[in-house]
Amino acid sequence: MNIAEIIALxxxxxxxxxxxxxxxxASLVDKAGIDIILVGxxxxxxxxxxxxxxxxxxxxxxxxxxxxxRAVKNSLVVxxxxxxxxxxxxxxxVKNAKRFIQEANCQAIKLEWFEHCLEVTEQIINAGIPxxxxxxxxxxxxxxxxxxIVQGKSAEAAKKLINQAVELQKKGCFAIVLECVxxxxxxxxxxxxxxxxxxxxxxxxxxxxxxxxxDMLGLFQRYTPKFVxxxxxxxxxxxxxxxxxxxxxxxxxxPTHEHSFTIPEEELKKINEN
Ligand code: KIV
Numbered sequence: 001m002n003i004a005e006i007i008a009l010x011x012x013x014x015x016x017x018x019x020x021x022x023x024x025x026a027s028l029v030d031k032a033g034i035d036i037i038l039v040g041x042x043x044x045x046x047x048x049x050x051x052x053x054x055x056x057x058x059x060x061x062x063x064x065x066x067x068x069x070r071a072v073k074n075s076l077v078v079x080x081x082x083x084x085x086x087x088x089x090x091x092x093x094v095k096n097a098k099r100f101i102q103e104a105n106c107q108a109i110k111l112e113w114f115e116h117c118l119e120v121t122e123q124i125i126n127a128g129i130p131x132x133x134x135x136x137x138x139x140x141x142x143x144x145x146x147x148x149i150v151q152g153k154s155a156e157a158a159k160k161l162i163n164q165a166v167e168l169q170k171k172g173c174f175a176i177v178l179e180c181v182x183x184x185x186x187x188x189x190x191x192x193x194x195x196x197x198x199x200x201x202x203x204x205x206x207x208x209x210x211x212x213x214x215d216m217l218g219l220f221q222r223y224t225p226k227f228v229x230x231x232x233x234x235x236x237x238x239x240x241x242x243x244x245x246x247x248x249x250x251x252x253x254x255p256t257h258e259h260s261f262t263i264p265e266e267e268l269k270k271i272n273e274n
Contacts, residue, residue: 001035001076003108003130003174009035010196015175015208017198018216021047021064025213027071034075036198038110038210039065041080041140045222046214053139054083058096061085065104078132079106083140086111086120097124097131110177112138118167125172133168135161136202137180148225150180150201158185165189165197177210178202180227201227 009015017036020026021043029037043064044050065079079100086093100106108130111120121131136151145151152158162185165176175196178186183203190197190206199206211228214220218233248254 010207017210018213023067023071026068030072030075037075038078042212046220069105077106078108081111093120094127097129112140121171131173133173133176135164152181152185169193
């Protein structure tokens, strides 16, 4: 998958996107034929046990992005710019975006809407790096947008979102994530712009859908947002396997002959003779 192929999918078929943070999961997502893999800063919550996505930086993001790209053969890999890397240190945004491409082998970066989003987006695109926008609920600035709540619920707020999407397209973004936006507003945005919209809690009319993989596999148990569909309860399956291991070891049912190595009888005898 490359950027042009992703853009060309608009109005042809829905785009699929999932997060991944390590080699084994990225390998499965890639083999499943998912179009885009996002190395999301949700890493903070679902992998590192932190409270906020603002608590991860370039070191953690690059470490995980490298593991993901080592596994991927077909999907487009997008690195999520951590909060510090472009909102706090906006003068370093291009340098940091380049690190995702040059050091971690990502094909693009994603960044969330904030006060100076358009300037930063322009600088990164001018440096030749493809950018995916992210509007609506932007977790990195949740304190400034009223918390983890649906965005664009009044006509005025919805118009602002539509405007943000149009401006991001003008700056040259290749796609935009719409997070927690009323479905009718997501539909309006999707019809208004010519680049794909990827929804998460934004209804069925977006050009594609994204979920956090640990949510949809039932691996993240701290909380489950309304927009998440759990396709499997992996936490329950893993707990059962761990319980079985514990019981079999304590009851000496594991390992069996099948999992053990042998020595020829005559060699064993020699040890006893000495
Ligand atoms: O970090 C992340 O996982 C994201 C998705 C929710 C789009 O930004």
